[in-house]
Amino acid sequence: MVIEVDLSSKIPIYRQIADKIISLIAKGDFKAGDRLPSIRNLADICGINPMTANKAYKILEENDYITINKRSGAIIKGKNKISENELKNLKLCLLKLYASGMRKENIKKYINDYLEEI
Amino acid sequence: MFKSIFIIMILFINIITYIQQRKMYRMENGIVLYTNIPQSFYDRGEIKKIIIDGKKSTYVFFLLSSIFTILVAIFYDSIISMLLDIIIIMIFYPFILQKYINRMRIFINENTVKDSYENKKIIDFDLIKKRDKFIVKPRYYIFIFAIYLIAIILAFVYEKTYPFFMWIFLSLSMMMSDLILDKNLMKNSIVAYTDNSKRNIFLNEKIAKNQANVLFMKSLINSIVFILLVSSIIINPFSMLTFFIYIIAISFSMIYAFYKYKKLRNDPILSRVNTSNISSNVEYYNAWGYNNPDDKRLLVPRLNGLGQDLNMGRALGKILYFVSISILFFLVLVINKTFNSPTQYTYVLENNRIEISSNQFYDDTIRVEDIKSLKFLDKLPEGRLIRIGGNSLEKTNTGNYMIQNYGKVRLYIYNSTKNVVEIKTSDKNFLINENSNVKTQKLYKRLKNYIK
Numbered sequence: 196m197v198i199e200v201d202l203s204s205k206i207p208i209y210r211q212i213a214d215k216i217i218s219l220i221a222k223g224d225f226k227a228g229d230r231l232p233s234i235r236n237l238a239d240i241c242g243i244n245p246m247t248a249n250k251a252y253k254i255l256e257e258n259d260y261i262t263i264n265k266r267s268g269a270i271i272k273g274k275n276k277i278s279e280n281e282l283k284n285l286k287l288c289l290l291k292l293y294a295s296g297m298r299k300e301n302i303k304k305y306i307n308d309y310l311e312e313i
Numbered sequence: 314m315f316k317s318i319f320i321i322m323i324l325f326i327n328i329i330t331y332i333q334q335r336k337m338y339r340m341e342n343g344i345v346l347y348t349n350i351p352q353s354f355y356d357r358g359e360i361k362k363i364i365i366d367g368k369k370s371t372y373v374f375f376l377l378s379s380i381f382t383i384l385v386a387i388f389y390d391s392i393i394s395m396l397l398d399i400i401i402i403m404i405f406y407p408f409i410l411q412k413y414i415n416r417m418r419i420f421i422n423e424n425t426v427k428d429s430y431e432n433k434k435i436i437d438f439d440l441i442k443k444r445d446k447f448i449v450k451p452r453y454y455i456f457i458f459a460i461y462l463i464a465i466i467l468a469f470v471y472e473k474t475y476p477f478f479m480w481i482f483l484s485l486s487m488m489m490s491d492l493i494l495d496k497n498l499m500k501n502s503i504v505a506y507t508d509n510s511k512r513n514i515f516l517n518e519k520i521a522k523n524q525a526n527v528l529f530m531k532s533l534i535n536s537i538v539f540i541l542l543v544s545s546i547i548i549n550p551f552s553m554l555t556f557f558i559y560i561i562a563i564s565f566s567m568i569y570a571f572y573k574y575k576k577l578r579n580d581p582i583l584s585r586v587n588t589s590n591i592s593s594n595v596e597y598y599n600a601w602g603y604n605n606p607d608d609k610r611l612l613v614p615r616l617n618g619l620g621q622d623l624n625m626g627r628a629l630g631k632i633l634y635f636v637s638i639s640i641l642f643f644l645v646l647v648i649n650k651t652f653n654s655p656t657q658y659t660y661v662l663e664n665n666r667i668e669i670s671s672n673q674f675y676d677d678t679i680r681v682e683d684i685k686s687l688k689f690l691d692k693l694p695e696g697r698l699i700r701i702g703g704n705s706l707e708k709t710n711t712g713n714y715m716i717q718n719y720g721k722v723r724l725y726i727y728n729s730t731k732n733v734v735e736i737k738t739s740d741k742n743f744l745i746n747e748n749s750n751v752k753t754q755k756l757y758k759r760l761k762n763y764i765k
Binding site for chain 2: 196197198199200201202208212219225231232235236237238239240241242243244245246
């Protein structure tokens, strides 16, 4: 399970880490009950600022992907409730694509391709 | 002799510090002078110039400070001035380094946009999970512990020189320093070389195994050399050669281990993989360590070299830093008091006792009825004098010593005075004198009259 973080990207490092962990969960690389490395280990081994690692974990916790316990660390949660907000975001994305002139068939094709990738 | 050893020690510290400082000017994993350098900048003349200028300044400072040390030793005949000299030297080095770190960072910031960095960071979760696999297993050290134990038993059975607790302290500190060093070395060496977890684990396992072998061999050699030292001291405690061979053997094993350890990092297997795995924390490091108020850690892994750096961004980090500097100055003051203030021995004869006191941490009370013999000697018994525990200073020798062909003895001796008084009790021998032969003769008469 490897993720790459682009230090030159305009997307903050913590956001990249959180997004990549979400994609690992989606692919099934991380399963419910799996433990993420501690913030200290992540910082020490990978040379990441612990604040960055902490922020990434906080995002995951806020979005219900992990639970953070002082003793057992960060643990991947089971299946989440589908968030209303996420569905609204998805709808907004689709509307934006449609508004910019993309045909419904093309949008469906892209969605299928992305789902295939998972 | 005492002063020359001190000068050599200070010059040695200066050389080691100089070598450490020079390391900062070497490019490693795209980092030089605590600054991330974009790959396209590696051959830029400006960068090379900053590195050359920095190296030159450090070299000039090293030369000047070495000359300064020798001049201080020649013109100021005190240990305190030499200690202050090395402290001043140590304080100045980081200022030179920081000057060039700043120059490098300004140049990089002015000449690059963030996008010009091609470096990517790899985070390998499987590798992190297996971290414990790559640390030296303590079970290997049971064997080494057994060797030290044999050394302690030998020293106990054939106790001839140092007190038993001294051997335990020596062997335990040797073993612990080896263990801590090895653990730290292994901990700092886990790297995600590729974007393939299996390959990363394979490479780290291979390197960790080789490194563990090198470190184990070093610790094994150290323990065997230690047992040889104990044996040779048992055979002949007065041989200086043993100590020289011991120091050379230990230094050789350390240098060999570090050379081998470094070489493993340049394993041809690694040259085929991407080793560019830069730290996103670089900008928080400076010549004095690490400074990041947002980082809760007190100790962070050192970026260039082995060990940990104190986080000066935290209040506790700053306090610890200043406390350690204060302790250093306090120690200098204590050493100054011990070494510089003239030693005064006082002999009080009262209540059927002889009370000997010095300002060198050693005092004795001898009961008159315990005294078996009192003799006046023209000079110290012949034979090499070795210190077991005590202060061997230029003008005095105070504490526990051993004299060849004579045995263990407690000394309160002014070196400039030849005459000594020997007091033998049932369990201890004392050799004492005053700061002149005449005074020593008077002391002998006083003691003789007193114990009649």
